[in-house]
Amino acid sequence: MNAWIAIGATVLGCYAVKLAGLLVPAGVLERPVVRRLAALLPVALLAALTAQQTFADGHTLVLDARAAGLGAAALALVLRAPFLVVVGAAVLLTAGVRALAG
Structure with missing residues (x-):
């Protein structure tokens, strides 16, 4: 039942933000x-999301192949x-670092 309460609260919150x-x-x-x-x-917002996805792993900060790709x-x-070259360079370097790391 708690999940439905959370879903309902989220729906109401989204509607309130749209209405505001x-x-x-x-x-x-x-x-x-x-x-x-x-x-x-x-x-x-995009910069914050990129930083969070690149340097966070749960509740800890990490520096791994994702940082090299970034x-x-x-x-x-x-x-x-x-x-496309930007994305390709990030993918190739990330994959290369992961392959070399093990």
């Missing part, structure tokens, strides 16, 4: 600060490589 977004006055959304924050928020992707981005 619809109730924001248009004048607030036109402010330059709000526009800038709205543009930067997805980047910040480094390869970052280098490819700095060199302005196309997206």
Whole structure:
């Protein structure tokens, strides 16, 4: 029964967040600060998700092959490589480090 309570609470929470977004006055959304924050928020969330998935294993911080892959992707981005090359470099280096590690 606890799972259904959690599901119901999540549904209500999601609906409340959607409703709150619809109730924001248009004048607030036109402010330059709000526009800038709205543009930067997805980047910040993606960076946080990437860091969490790369350097966390449960409740501990780890430094493994995923970090090497992230480094390869970052280098490819700095060199302005196309997206598929960035992903390919990350995958290949991660796989290579895992293969060498055992």
